[in-house]
Amino acid sequence: MATPDYDLIIIGAGPAGMAAAVEAGQQGLRCALLDEQEEAGGQIYRAIGRTPLKDEHILGDDYYHGRDLLHAFEHAGTDYRPGTTVWGVEDDLSLDVSRQGRSQRLRTRRLLVATGAQERPVPFPGWTLPGVMTGGAAQILLKSSAMAPPGPIVLAGSGPLLLLVAAQLARAGVSVEALLDTTPRGNWRRAARHLAGALRNPRLLAKGLGLLWEIRRGAIPHLKGVDDLEALSRDGERMTHLRYRQGGHSQERECQTLLVHQGVVPNVQLTRALELAHDWDETQQCWRPRLDAWGETSRPGVFVAGDSGGIAGAQAAEEAGRLAALAIAEQLERIDASARDRLASPLRRRLAPQLAIRPFLDMLYQPARRFLVPEDDTIVCRCEEVTAGELRRIADAGCRGPNQAKAFCRAGMGPCQGRLCGLTVSQVIADQCSEPVDAVGYYHIRPPIKPLSLGELASLNEPDITTRN
Amino acid sequence: MPNASAFERLPCRPQVRVTVFVEGAPVEMQAHDSAAAAVLAAGLLPSRTTPAGDSPRAPYCLMGACFECLVEIDGAPNQQGCMIPVRDGMRIRRQYGARDMHGEGPHGDA
Numbered sequence: 001m002a003t004p005d006y007d008l009i010i011i012g013a014g015p016a017g018m019a020a021a022v023e024a025g026q027q028g029l030r031c032a033l034l035d036e037q038e039e040a041g042g043q044i045y046r047a048i049g050r051t052p053l054k055d056e057h058i059l060g061d062d063y064y065h066g067r068d069l070l071h072a073f074e075h076a077g078t079d080y081r082p083g084t085t086v087w088g089v090e091d092d093l094s095l096d097v098s099r100q101g102r103s104q105r106l107r108t109r110r111l112l113v114a115t116g117a118q119e120r121p122v123p124f125p126g127w128t129l130p131g132v133m134t135g136g137a138a139q140i141l142l143k144s145s146a147m148a149p150p151g152p153i154v155l156a157g158s159g160p161l162l163l164l165v166a167a168q169l170a171r172a173g174v175s176v177e178a179l180l181d182t183t184p185r186g187n188w189r190r191a192a193r194h195l196a197g198a199l200r201n202p203r204l205l206a207k208g209l210g211l212l213w214e215i216r217r218g219a220i221p222h223l224k225g226v227d228d229l230e231a232l233s234r235d236g237e238r239m240t241h242l243r244y245r246q247g248g249h250s251q252e253r254e255c256q257t258l259l260v261h262q263g264v265v266p267n268v269q270l271t272r273a274l275e276l277a278h279d280w281d282e283t284q285q286c287w288r289p290r291l292d293a294w295g296e297t298s299r300p301g302v303f304v305a306g307d308s309g310g311i312a313g314a315q316a317a318e319e320a321g322r323l324a325a326l327a328i329a330e331q332l333e334r335i336d337a338s339a340r341d342r343l344a345s346p347l348r349r350r351l352a353p354q355l356a357i358r359p360f361l362d363m364l365y366q367p368a369r370r371f372l373v374p375e376d377d378t379i380v381c382r383c384e385e386v387t388a389g390e391l392r393r394i395a396d397a398g399c400r401g402p403n404q405a406k407a408f409c410r411a412g413m414g415p416c417q418g419r420l421c422g423l424t425v426s427q428v429i430a431d432q433c434s435e436p437v438d439a440v441g442y443y444h445i446r447p448p449i450k451p452l453s454l455g456e457l458a459s460l461n462e463p464d465i466t467t468r469n
Numbered sequence: 470m471p472n473a474s475a476f477e478r479l480p481c482r483p484q485v486r487v488t489v490f491v492e493g494a495p496v497e498m499q500a501h502d503s504a505a506a507a508v509l510a511a512g513l514l515p516s517r518t519t520p521a522g523d524s525p526r527a528p529y530c531l532m533g534a535c536f537e538c539l540v541e542i543d544g545a546p547n548q549q550g551c552m553i554p555v556r557d558g559m560r561i562r563r564q565y566g567a568r569d570m571h572g573e574g575p576h577g578d579a
Contacts, residue, residue, distance in 0.1 A: 036533060038554060039501075043532055052481040052499060118534045130514035130527030137531035145499065145506045146481045150474035172479050237525050238514045256474060267534075382529075383536065385521045414521075415536040415547070 014042020016306025017114035020321035025076035027329035126231030131239030135261035170218035191364035198360035294327035383414020505550035
């Protein structure tokens, strides 16, 4: 077999990937970092090296912390390959990658997946209408382009990011008409049982309370217990208004931009394509790859760090990235096990409070059932326009899982390859069949993991650009 | 189809300016903006229709997951607008239908 090009290839330049690259560099590993974006930072530190916003108060200190990490990464000696898409992984960990329309195969001894999170798909009636975007999308526009959406702006959903986006828009002087909070009222009571863990992270708790205070001070109406959200259009072209229920009353409201959010979930596209073992996380209502204490997966030599291994936030991602790099350095005999454990101990100390607050946050912001298992007329698969009702019908007709659903109704067959419907399809079928989600399973993700032109595929065999072996 | 209100730019540090053409109309952008940002700056909502049901869509997640921002760029259909930086002179058009992600199949009359 050809000599590997690298000791370690990291996929994803967010906090987990950058921190892992820094640690790998310190341990003398030959390391490459591949990232789909043109700039390092991931989504959380998007455009951190050059954000155009003049007023740094808008995004806040936690965002600009990413500068320190980026600086360390830039001096780590990593072979950094931005704008690179990974579209295939072979059994021997060879990666098929594509940059600027040309493909290449890279070989590595160890692989670290640090592909982060994506926003949980938020199906509700009208969510495909132009004018509806995710809260994360609005934040990406703020970070990378200093752009704010047109008003009237309404935010709807649940979770810390929604509060943060509301506060950031307010700091930027952008008027937010209302924050429609869909958090189920019973969540507080269930979350309260985990308050002791939350108190181990007073800094994050204080940040959350600070955001609520900013929203109040910014005079953004914060409507609690909102249900039956619908985006509506008078012209059939784009959203013009909303309907929702609050306190037993149906309300309507003019709206040009609706920013929706129901928390974030691990981006499992690559870990699924690698056929790693995944478990259903009942509290976070999502899949997560099965990991050991160092982030190694069910497939020896393949590691996962950061939110793609389970949602724990940017600070935790940094520590997890470094832990994985240390374990890899030990496996490749750069350090011995006692050095690894000694170096890991301060990382684990910093990681502990980040993990301790999760059960509280996960219970507090667990989405309302309607967003997880939507009503019959709601579109679930945006690409192929498959509704929840159609999924229920095929489940009744004998469809027992998401892969069969593809054949029954094309759900998951569009360009997003199930990224926006996979969770919901599994949950709707499981619910309809009264089976656990674990038993229903998830889409098999097969290469190419990203849509690829035939030219890109063909260029893999051109001798001048194949791997240097 | 009248354009919706456009996204607005907040005060910025000095940036390199480029001009792109959205449905033929010039739009001033900054060098690191994405083509999807240009679509939003131009207020081009909807920016495409679906092949499955001809329904109107616009950029949704802006992080490369949803593929709702597919547009025609410099004549090539199915370009993922949020993943492609603007270039001076780039021509962005609405896309009608267009199923084939390899860019070789039939696409609409855009």
